[in-house]
Every structure is written in structure tokens, then in C-alpha cells.
Amino acid sequence: MNFDLTQDQIMIRNTVRDFAEAEIKPKAEHVDKTGEFPYDTFMKMGELGFLGLPISEEYGGAGADTIAYALAVEEVGRACGSHGLSYAAAVSLGCNPFAAFGTEEQKQKWLVPLAEGKILGAFGLTEPNAGSDASGTQTTAVLEGDEWVVNGSKCFITNVSFAKVCVVTALTDRSRGSKGITAIIVPTDTPGFSTSTPYEKLGLKGSNTAEIILDNVRVPKENVLGTVNDGFIQFMKTLDGGRISIGALSVGIAQAAYEAALQYAKERKQFGQSISKFQAIQFKLADMAMHIELARNAVHKAAWLKDQGRPFGKEAAMAKLFASEICMKACDQAVQIHGGYGYMKEYPVERMFRDAKLMEIGEGTSEIQRIVIARHIGC
Ligand SMILES: Cc1cc2nc3c(=O)[nH]c(=O)nc-3n(C[C@H](O)[C@H](O)[C@H](O)COP(=O)(O)OP(=O)(O)OC[C@H]3O[C@@H](n4cnc5c(N)ncnc54)[C@H](O)[C@@H]3O)c2cc1C
The missing domain is CATH 1.20.140.10 (Butyryl-CoA Dehydrogenase, subunit A, domain 3)
Incomplete structure (x- = not known):
């Protein structure tokens, strides 16, 4: 058994630590006081490859392992919890669903800019009546011709006010319960997709959290992430x-x-x-x-x-x-x-x-x- 970090892991930890000390820690008090989401810092983190750290180089990432990514999250969180939560969500919830389940086309279209840090993504699972019990999803997606029509709402979604894409879960076959839920890729500029003003929270105030309203949102049939009914x-x-x-x-x-x-x-x-x-x-x-x-x-x-x-x-x-x-x-x-x-x-x-x-x-x-x-x- 070897508890030593590899040279790559140490290098990544030190790089993120230096950036966090210089660029994030000095902003921690400000984002907490104002509730401002530090978008510019995230774009800088994107340029440095932080936002695609554990994503393969083939799709715009740095190809680092999960330990290196955990070290990076720790360092960002050590400097500022708000930055830390939004960073963890941008990678684990924004990039990873595309990396794990996306088709080649979806990876090229969404994972590459997400991993390169050019855009942010969000992950819409929680609903007002489906929190811990995510199988209680009430948002629906109905196939009409070549389009899914999505209706419903999501709550507490990290980074969504600044995201260009959001993967949401929706019921596509009510008779199958949790096996009738599908993950659907929704570009956030699609008509009918809107977000609330960000919540006022106890802490992590600089991390953006908002509600999503999906009102007859139409996306192409191909926007299913992976396979229909595999969302849960x-x-x-x-x-x-x-x-x-x-x-x-x-x-x-x-x-x-x-x-x-x-x-x-x-x-x-x-x-x-x-x-x-x-x-x-x-x-x-x-x-x-x-x-x-x-x-x-x-x-x-x-x-x-x-x-x-x-x-x-x-x-x-x-x-x-x-x-x-x-x-x-x-x-x-x-x-x-x-x-x-x-x-x-x-x-x-x-x-x-x-x-x-x-x-x-x-x-x-x-x-x-x-x-x-x-x-x-x-x-
Ligand atoms: C700042 C913030 C950011 C978030 N970001 C995201 C995001 O990006 N995407 C997303 O989809 N969601 C997000 N969430 C939602 C988060 O994952 C949920 O709040 C969480 O899963 C709990 O769901 P709930 O709030 O509905 O609580 P509930 O499920 O209503 O739980 C209330 C209480 O009941 C307890 N409870 C529930 N069921 C059981 C059980 N079976 N046995 C024992 N106790 C139980 C819970 O532990 C809790 O104590 C975020 C939430 C916050 C606050």
C-alpha cells in the first residue's frame, strides 16, 4: 500500500493551491457579503484547465485522476466554500454526466466546451416535491414528432443562472416509476426555460443557486442523454x-x-x-x-x-x-x-x-x- 501522492497529483494540488490563495481567498469575504457569483474567476479557472480536470484530454479536459480532482476541490474549498461548491458542481454535475453517458456527438457539442471551461453546465434533479426521493420526479417530457416537450420545475440548482446547458430529469413513462425517468439536455437559451432570482441562503452565498421553470420547452429528440428511461x-x-x-x-x-x-x-x-x-x-x-x-x-x-x-x-x-x-x-x-x-x-x-x-x-x-x-x- 502506498499513501504517497504521485508527482502529477502534487503538481495539480500545488497549482490549484497557488491560484486559490492568490485569486479566490481574497474574494471569499466579498462574495459572501454580496452574494455575487464570481463568474470571471471561473472563466480564469477554465483557462487553466481546472474545470475539465478529470475529463479526458480527447474531450478538452486535463486527463487527471479523481484523486487529483479531489485535491483541487479541497484547495478551492479551503480558500472559499462558495467557489468550492460551484467548482465541484461545475465538474461533477456539469461535465461528468456527459463524460459518462453522452453520445459522441453530445460530447463534442457540450463536454468539450464545458471541460475547456468556456461554458458552465448545471444538473437539474431536485424538485419541490422530489428531493431525497428523486424517484418522485414530476417534471414530464412528452415526445411530439421529433421533439421532446418538457414541463415542470427544478429547485436548488447550482450554477444554473450562469449555465449554458442543463441536464434535467423528466418522467417519460409514468407507468415504469423510476425506470421511466429520462435525462434530457436542455440548452438554457431554449424558449420556455427560465430561472428564478437566486435563493438567499444561510451560507455559500457566492455560489449561484436558483430554481428552473420549464414551460413547454422543446428540444430535439436527440437531446436524450444516453438512452431513454435510463435517467434515474x-x-x-x-x-x-x-x-x-x-x-x-x-x-x-x-x-x-x-x-x-x-x-x-x-x-x-x-x-x-x-x-x-x-x-x-x-x-x-x-x-x-x-x-x-x-x-x-x-x-x-x-x-x-x-x-x-x-x-x-x-x-x-x-x-x-x-x-x-x-x-x-x-x-x-x-x-x-x-x-x-x-x-x-x-x-x-x-x-x-x-x-x-x-x-x-x-x-x-x-x-x-x-x-x-x-x-x-x-x-
Ligand atoms: C445550496 C444547494 C445546492 C444544491 N444544488 C443542487 C443541484 O445542483 N442539483 C440538484 O438536483 N439538487 C441540488 N440541491 C438539492 C439537494 O440535493 C437536496 O436539497 C437534498 O438532496 C435534500 O432534498 P430536500 O431538500 O428536498 O430535502 P428532503 O428530501 O425533503 O429531506 C428533509 C429531511 O428529511 C430527511 N429524509 C428524507 N427522506 C428520508 C428517509 N427516507 N429516511 C430518513 N430521513 C429522510 C432528510 O435527510 C432531511 O433531513 C442543492 C441544494 C442546496 C441547498
Whole structure:
């Protein structure tokens, strides 16, 4: 067994870290305060090849492995949670469905510009009445001649206000239940496709999240991603991969909170000494360091299994569950170590605490991850 990163993985991590320190971290407070989506930064990330990192070079990507991609998400998330979520969504949810299930023509038309970072994509699964139970999709697509006519709505969709393409799930055969759901590619400038004003959120305010309305949206018959009625299984597989990236993002946010808390603990003096000398504070920091290390290992193991072409659904769910919960805990403890200052906006741990909560909700809540793991262990 070898726990060392390869030269390529180290190079990618360092490149993303340098960019994140220089270009993303300085904007973290601004995007949180204003809710502005940092589109220009994403275009720069696109030029540097970040948006197609794990996509093969044949389709405009960098051909990196999943471990390198997880390292990149961690570094972006360490600099800013909002950038991190939008980055993870752009790759795992924007590019990956095309890479995994698209026809050659769909890959050329959509995956290449997505991976080259010229456009952003979005992934529309969740609906007002179909969240954890995505099989309850109510959006419909009816074939009329050579066109699908799509009607319905999607909620909480990351990056969609800035996306040029969105893959949405729709019922194409009601009698087949979840086996009658199809993934349909919808260019966002199609008449009848519109998005709401972005949601006002607790955290991750610089990550764009909006609702989609699909009102008699007509797209060509060929816009089915892969095969008709395969949408549900495609999206479930996409989410397995997405969980690795949310795990990595959780590690990144937790790492940032830990670093801020460690530094503060060394600087802050009470009772005539720095608070890092108190065992109560040391134990909090020790737990944070241990949890982050374990979560990172779990994320890398799931990524490694994926790269080997081996089953990774259980490990991805475990990594996402563990990393998201230790992320929330680490941010909570980082605020605690900052005392009253941690509750104030002038210290970044306040933002991280708010950003962290989404990790336990997006791409399957903690409850759903436990259900997935329970199924894998034969319950
Ligand atoms: C910022 C943000 C970005 C997002 N981005 C996207 C995106 O890009 N694309 C997309 O499609 N979706 C996206 N989502 C949606 C996200 O995946 C869902 O919010 C999530 O899956 C939970 O669904 P829900 O909100 O409907 O909650 P619900 O499913 O209504 O769950 C409510 C509560 O009930 C629990 N629960 C539900 N079922 C069970 C069960 N069987 N057993 C035990 N407990 C259960 C849940 O764990 C949760 O605690 C995003 C959400 C947010 C907040």
C-alpha cells in the first residue's frame, strides 16, 4: 500500500493551491457579503484547465485522476466554500454526466466546451416535491414528432443562472416509476426555460443557486442523454461521484477552519497565557486535526477506487458522510475557540460555520448517506 501522492497529483494540488490563495481567498469575504457569483474567476479557472480536470484530454479536459480532482476541490474549498461548491458542481454535475453517458456527438457539442471551461453546465434533479426521493420526479417530457416537450420545475440548482446547458430529469413513462425517468439536455437559451432570482441562503452565498421553470420547452429528440428511461440510474451514478467531491470540499472547509483556529489559539491571550496552552483548547485542535486527516483518507480511498474502475458507492457515501459531519463539527469548534470574536463577521470562521452546513445536505443528506451505507452492508 502506498499513501504517497504521485508527482502529477502534487503538481495539480500545488497549482490549484497557488491560484486559490492568490485569486479566490481574497474574494471569499466579498462574495459572501454580496452574494455575487464570481463568474470571471471561473472563466480564469477554465483557462487553466481546472474545470475539465478529470475529463479526458480527447474531450478538452486535463486527463487527471479523481484523486487529483479531489485535491483541487479541497484547495478551492479551503480558500472559499462558495467557489468550492460551484467548482465541484461545475465538474461533477456539469461535465461528468456527459463524460459518462453522452453520445459522441453530445460530447463534442457540450463536454468539450464545458471541460475547456468556456461554458458552465448545471444538473437539474431536485424538485419541490422530489428531493431525497428523486424517484418522485414530476417534471414530464412528452415526445411530439421529433421533439421532446418538457414541463415542470427544478429547485436548488447550482450554477444554473450562469449555465449554458442543463441536464434535467423528466418522467417519460409514468407507468415504469423510476425506470421511466429520462435525462434530457436542455440548452438554457431554449424558449420556455427560465430561472428564478437566486435563493438567499444561510451560507455559500457566492455560489449561484436558483430554481428552473420549464414551460413547454422543446428540444430535439436527440437531446436524450444516453438512452431513454435510463435517467434515474444515470443520476444516481453521477451522485456517487459527486459525493467524493462534496467530501473533498468538506475537508477543505474544515482545514481552513482548523488553520484559522490554530492560529487564533496561539495569538489570543487569557489568564496571562495564550489559550493554546489550555488543554481544553488543545484537545479541540487535536480532534480537528485527527478528523480532517481521517476524512481526507476516506475521500482519497473512494477516489482511488473510482480510478481503479472498482465499485466505490459505499466508500463515497462513507467519505461524504464522515467528511461533512466532521466539517460541521470543526467549524463549530473553530467558532468556539474564537469565543465572541468567532461570532463576528470580521473573522472568517463565522462564514465557514454557515458554509459547512450545506455539506450535510447537498448531494444526499446525512440520513440518505446512512441509508446508502446500510444497503451496502446488507441491512
Ligand atoms: C445550496 C444547494 C445546492 C444544491 N444544488 C443542487 C443541484 O445542483 N442539483 C440538484 O438536483 N439538487 C441540488 N440541491 C438539492 C439537494 O440535493 C437536496 O436539497 C437534498 O438532496 C435534500 O432534498 P430536500 O431538500 O428536498 O430535502 P428532503 O428530501 O425533503 O429531506 C428533509 C429531511 O428529511 C430527511 N429524509 C428524507 N427522506 C428520508 C428517509 N427516507 N429516511 C430518513 N430521513 C429522510 C432528510 O435527510 C432531511 O433531513 C442543492 C441544494 C442546496 C441547498
